[in-house]
Amino acid sequence: MLLNNFRASVRQETDRRISEHSFVVSTITNNVLYERLQRNVLMLDRMKVANNILNLTAEPLIVDGKTLVLSENGNISSDSFEPLSACTDYTDALEASDSEILTYLLDDGNAHYLLTGSRNYIENEPYSIITVADISGIFDSHYSELRNAALVSFVAAVNAAVIIAILVYRLLPLKRVNAMLQKIANGSYTLKLPERGGYEFRELARNINVMSDSINENVEALKAIADGRKQFVDNFAHEMKTPLTSILGFSDIMRVKKEMPDEERVEYASIIFEETKRLKNLSSKLLELATTENAxxxxxxxxxxxxxxxxxxxxxxxxxxxxxxxxxxxxxxxxxxxxxxxxxxxxxxxxxxxxxxxxxxxxxxxxxxxxxxxxxxxxxxxxxxxxxxxxxxxxxxxxxxxxxxxxxxxxxxxxxxxxxxxxxxxxxxxxxxxxxxxxxxxxxxxxxxxxxxxxxxx
Ligand SMILES: Nc1ncnc2c1ncn2[C@@H]1O[C@H](COP(=O)(O)OP(=O)(O)OP(=O)(O)O)[C@@H](O)[C@H]1O
Ligand SMILES: [Mg+2]
Incomplete structure (x- = not known):
């Protein structure tokens, strides 16, 4: 945008200088014509033309062969315009052109000049007339705008960097919290989140720690219940097996053996009786246990x-x-x-x-x-x-x-x-x-x- 403004300013200045240039050229032409008529001669010679032009401006007018350089009031004080020698491409182009106004931007290291030139015939002699305008002001204000823009950009960049740094610093704990939550979700309930950072993050970490503690307690309690149940079932199976094995074994012997002394028969029958009593005791106790809990x-x-x-x-x-x-x-x-x-x-x-x-x-x-x-x-x-x-x-x-x-x-x-x-x-x-x-x-x-x-x- 700055560049566009600058280009527009230069274009505006160029248009203004072209108009001025046309005015200067027509004034010279008119003056020469007037003098010729006054003097009542057929044609003014080159010296007269030069003098005429000299009279036009307060400042010296440089006659460089047939190239006339007209300074703007007060801007060029020397009697020759040295920087012109650096732009022969321009003077050559001017030499070749006919009735066309050519402009040229010249930077001699100290100032920026706008050269406006045209090829003109005065008293049948061709003259390249160049008017010079110092437009350093336009460049200076452009450079100063560029400097200001650079400064503003720098300050904005520093601010953005500070804001990003603060955001990253503030959001780092969130990353930590997220990683911890993932671990908890994977079953690491004993992990503890460091309670650091801003107030909100400390509160969040504290609440997550409380949550993981309570999850851990519940999981441990469930594990204990599961372990207890497993233990109960294992013991129960064992307690069932022992009497059943005895009952099965001794009743089988009594079934198979045809002849058996009374003593032996009473012994086996007593074992079967006692074991059956134990099984009855087991089943009634189990029933009581189950009903006592919920009934x-x-x-x-x-x-x-x-x-x-x-x-x-x-x-x-x-x-x-x-x-x-x-x-x-x-x-x-x-x-x-x-x-x-x-x-x-x-x-x-x-x-x-x-x-x-x-x-x-x-x-x-x-x-x-x-x-x-x-x-x-x-x-x-x-x-x-x-x-x-x-x-x-x-x-x-x-x-x-x-x-x-x-x-x-x-x-x-x-x-x-x-x-x-x-x-x-x-x-x-x-x-x-x-x-x-x-x-x-x-x-x-x-x-x-x-x-x-x-x-x-x-
Ligand atoms: N008064 C007591 N003196 C000595 N040991 C005891 C006493 N009371 C309980 N015990 C011990 O505690 C154990 C568990 O008792 P519990 O009443 O739960 O089972 P149990 O008496 O063996 O079988 P049941 O299920 O028929 O009661 C007993 O086996 C016994 O070893
Ligand atoms: Mg008992």
């Missing part, structure tokens, strides 16, 4: 002494069968519980205590209420457990002594069931044990002094 409970207010009487009636003959004494000491309060499930909890704990006891051992079911909390304890003086064994007893199918438990028809699900029943009653279960001395299992839950109180055990 709706039928809560009712139970009077603890009544509950304990029911337990005593069921347990006493079983304990007596094993030569174990069973004592009951209730507390006179009420609890809110699902009767069937809560009885199952107590039966399982007492069953474990009797199974752990030797002959002549003793098992006690006791209760004590204090400040709205009832503590029910099942105490035995049986084999007891090591702390390491204690840590696992609530895991499904865990048995500290498998052969002993199996002999007693155990499958290792009783305490898992107890833990679930306790959880559904908002009760806590704790076990204290010492090897060779015995075990105390405590169930703690809310209780109320009268049957009508509300809020307890809810």
């Amino acid at each position: 709706p409970l039928e809560f009712e207010v139970l009077y603890v002494p009544d509950l304990f009487s029911e337990v005593r009636a069921t347990i006493t003959p079983l304990a007596a069968k094993k030569g174990v004494s069973f004592t009951v000491q209730p507390a006179g309060c009420f609890i809110r519980a699902d009767r069937v499930l809560f009885l199952s909890l107590l039966y399982n704990l007492i069953d474990n205590a009797i199974k752990a006891s030797e002959q002549n051992g003793s098992v006690a079911l006791q209760a004590a209420a204090d400040k709205g909390i009832l503590q029910i304890t099942v105490t035995d003086n049986g084999v007891g457990m090591h702390p390491e064994q204690l840590r696992h007893i609530a895991e499904p199918f865990y048995m500290t002594d498998k052969s002993r438990s199996r002999k007693n028809g155990g499958v290792g699900l009783g305490l898992s069931l107890c833990a679930k029943i306790a959880a559904r009653h908002s009760a806590s279960l704790s076990v204290k044990s010492s090897p060779g001395k015995g075990t105390v299992v405590t169930v703690s839950l809310h209780c109320q002094e009268t049957a009508g109180e509300k809020g307890a055990a809810e």
Whole structure:
């Protein structure tokens, strides 16, 4: 655009100078004609013509052979116009042209000149008349505009570079966030994004870290559930296989053997009976486990002494069968519980205590209420457990002594069931044990002094 403006200015100046040139030439011609008429001569000689032209301008007029160079007022002060010698191509062209006005831009290193020339016949003699105009002003203003434009471009370029640098600096963390999100999407949930950069990026990084933490926790929890289920299924398959193998093996022997002493037959039949009992125990415990988790409970207010009487009636003959004494000491309060499930909890704990006891051992079911909390304890003086064994007893199918438990028809699900029943009653279960001395299992839950109180055990 600057170049176009400049070209337009030069063109305008050229047009103006051509008009001026034509005017100067016609003035010279008229003056010469006037002088010739005044002098009443046929033709003015060259000197007269030159003088005439000299009179026209205040400044010297250079007569260079027949080339007349007319300076613009004041612009060319020397009596010869030196730069003209550098543009012989122009003077040659002028020499050859006829009645045509030729322009020429001349740069002598100090100034820019516009030469406007034409070939003219004065007093029958050919003269090349060149008028010179100093148009350095146009060039100067063009150069200054160019300088300004360069400066503006430079400032704009610097600004753009600064803006791009800031944008790149600001967007770098976004790249980091993106890379991290891709890794999280691929399963690397433990990765942490550095909480750096501007406020928004720090917040974003913090939220992404919180998100990946929570994803990680959920994934770990799901893994634990999946692992637990797999473990459960493996153990279950194993617990099914053992009794079934015995039953199958001994029943086959009894089927195949035609003659068999009574003693042997009773032994095999007893094994089949015991293993079948174990399978029955396994299936009923599994059913209880499954229903305890999800089934709706039928809560009712139970009077603890009544509950304990029911337990005593069921347990006493079983304990007596094993030569174990069973004592009951209730507390006179009420609890809110699902009767069937809560009885199952107590039966399982007492069953474990009797199974752990030797002959002549003793098992006690006791209760004590204090400040709205009832503590029910099942105490035995049986084999007891090591702390390491204690840590696992609530895991499904865990048995500290498998052969002993199996002999007693155990499958290792009783305490898992107890833990679930306790959880559904908002009760806590704790076990204290010492090897060779015995075990105390405590169930703690809310209780109320009268049957009508509300809020307890809810
Ligand atoms: N009072 C106790 N004294 C000693 N060991 C015990 C006692 N209670 C539980 N245990 C140990 O904890 C294990 C798990 O008990 P749990 O009741 O879950 O299974 P179980 O009694 O073997 O079988 P079941 O599924 O028939 O109850 C038992 O096998 C036993 O080794
Ligand atoms: Mg048990």
